[in-house]
Amino acid sequence: MNARLTITATCLVLIGVAGYSGYHLGALHTMPATSATQGDRKILYWHDPMVPGQRFDKPGKSPFMDMPLVPVYADGDDAGNGVNKGGVSIDSRIAQNLGIRTAEVKSAHMGAVVEAPGNVAIDERSIRVIQARTTAFVQHVGVRATLDPVRQGQTLVTFYAPDWVAAQEEYLAVMRLPVSLQTDLASAAKARMLQSGMTQSQADAVIRTGKLQSAQSIASPLDGLVTEIAVREGMTISPGMTLFRLADLTQVWVIAEVPEAQARSIAPGQTVTVSATAAPDPVQGKVDAILPDVDPATRTIKVRIVLPNKQRRLVPGMFASVRFENGDRQDVLQIPTEAVIRTGQRSLVMVDAGQRGYVSTEIRTGREVDGMTEVISGLRAGQRVVTSGQFLIDSEASLRGTSERLETPVTASAPSAPSTPSTATQEHEATGRIEAVNADSLTISHSAVPSAQWGAMTMDFAAHDAAQLKGLKPGDRIRFRFHLAEDGTAMLSSVQPAGAEGGQR
Structure with a gap:
């Protein structure tokens, strides 16, 4: 009797697991792109703007977010995220939901300002x-x-x-x-x-x-x-x-550590503004001396500032922020610092180009003062840049190859035509686990892909031919390389067992 109960319970558990797995994989599986029309416009597929790599063949509710799927049109202008002549178009309703804000590029006064940390010390x-x-x-x-x-x-x-x-x-x-x-x-x-x-x-x-x-x-x-x-x-x-x-605390010193490259704009007698948590308002002080002492680790020079402390709120050891401001101001183009996307090699902003959508633009930056950044080149007065939500837009543009088309013209091809890697196509590498082997694609749960600015997720990767899928089965741990086609489809370049040094398929 006990054996029968055990077998029956095991069967029920397996049926439940199989049902859940089938539902999970079905929800994450990329639907094949089919043609549909809305009015006079052709719809390529539907997708979730927050997970742009997943495509669906019919409208409905996103399995990832509590929001409806968005259509992507053949002409490139879509109701969600899509590329339109090098830009990413976003419907005003979606833009409001994502909290996207813009700011105007303006010409305004900007002085030579240096901000440095410091510590209060006894005079x-x-x-x-x-x-x-x-x-x-x-x-x-x-x-x-x-x-x-x-x-x-x-x-x-x-x-x-x-x-x-x-x-x-x-x-x-x-x-x-x-x-x-x-x-x-x-x-x-x-x-x-x-x-x-x-x-x-x-x-x-x-x-x-x-x-x-x-x-x-x-x-x-x-x-x-x-x-x-x-x-x-x-x-x-x-x-x-x-x-x-x-020691008398009616007057204290503040020792500020200034980067040696910026110390040349500081001179003894210069008025500075010191802010400290203990002081309700900023306090004016004067530069007493630039000490002949450079920290070899941080490459900073110590600047001694004399600060009045009549109420004795400042005590030795307190942290302070020192602002050295040069009265010589000039008009320069500037944008909010939060609008700049720094990749380590260059600086980008997302420009609101109207009907063209949001266009990724490379800029050269200069000084940063009071949350504003000087723009040396790349923008002109009157343009609007995205200050909030730009990373979501830049991620979508990267998925669709917007950055590559800004630098190298690429001949557009039909979304259904297979694409092959070229020297102008960026290759990405990741590791993952095969969830399903389809006729012409693999469903892979992969780790984060920093080069593509992707987080960890489960999605479909299309294969150039069936030979790439030979011998693969669900559950295999693999290392694979892929690139993004013109329509944003992730195309497999090579697949090999995880940890293997060779044997590419």
């Missing part, structure tokens, strides 16, 4: 070192941690100095003598207190009160923070010993 000119002036015993320390804030006049340390006590007692003893004997001795006793290391204010306190000041203290000479503490209660300090280092 080293404001650092004050507090040292011991005599041998003493520390009784109390007013600040106990590095980076504690201090105020001007705040007691930093209190100590007992035997040498100072002796000098004070000598002076007080002289002051108890008859007045006739004090003239020369009083002056010598005052000088003795100063020579022992007491400050003028400490000596004046003894003279004014006429009392022994056994506990002496050192006060902060500025408002700032403590950057170093080298004394603790109970310690014995000696002359010349550093007790504290203090």
Whole structure:
């Protein structure tokens, strides 16, 4: 009984898997292109603009997106994505759904602007070192941690100095003598207190009160923070010993790292704008010096900027963005930086050419300022370029060979005619798994194809002849090469087992 139940359950699972696989492959399988008409226009096939490599022989709902399939017409002007005299045409409804926006090419002022990152640092000119002036015993320390804030006049340390006590007692003893004997001795006793290391204010306190000041203290000479503490209660300090280092933060430095190629436009005294997260508004500063220090890894030069910091919002170590702007401005053609497609070897934009659709155009770029890029050549004022969705359009243009036709004229051929690789046709290579072997094509689940700007997907690849498909079966892992025909069909050039070095079919 258990054996029968097991066999029955296994059969049901296999039937379910087979049904699901048949539906999945049927949904992804490319339909053969057939001719249809709409009014006076001939329809070649239907496709999903988001997956342009898949073709269907009748209208319906896309299996990939929640949107209807779009017809592609024989005259090249289609209701979705299609090539029209070197351009890609998109219906206004589809363009709105895809969020495609354009901007006008304009001539406007653009100055020489350099933006560089930087870090806030202490103005080293404001650092004050507090040292011991005599041998003493520390009784109390007013600040106990590095980076504690201090105020001007705040007691930093209190100590007992035997040498100072002796000098004070000598002076007080002289002051108890008859007045006739004090003239020369009083002056010598005052000088003795100063020579022992007491400050003028400490000596004046003894003279004014006429009392022994056994506990002496050192006060902060500025408002700032403590950057170093080298004394603790109970310690014995000696002359010349550093007790504290203090820094004033009412003025700070910003050290900016500027690319050495752009440093020639920067000069000492130049006004700059510094933006920091801690500062609600940009702060104006001045270039103090261009330091003779080049980072060998980043090829940047350090530029020191003096920045006011009255509210002490900026503290050492904070990140800042520095903008160096040259007042010399000139009119140049410019477009939004987001419109530029950079391939690594060249810069492209998608130009709205009206009835011709969106045309891929190569440009030369210059400076970039405030989100705008200077156009040296390739565009003229008044043209409109795509600023959002251009990568989708460029991907479709690449699939259909638009970029190749812009550079090399190619004789158009009928969509149904087989195409063969030529020296002007770009070859692409990928790996994948065969899902189905058809009469004249393979259905392949392949990995991403960077050279064609494709992501991983399952699609059909047409074969030049049946010999290419001989010996192949579903489930085989293969490495294959292909190219795109005039109508966007992916044509197999060679197929070989994955990992094999030779044996092309």
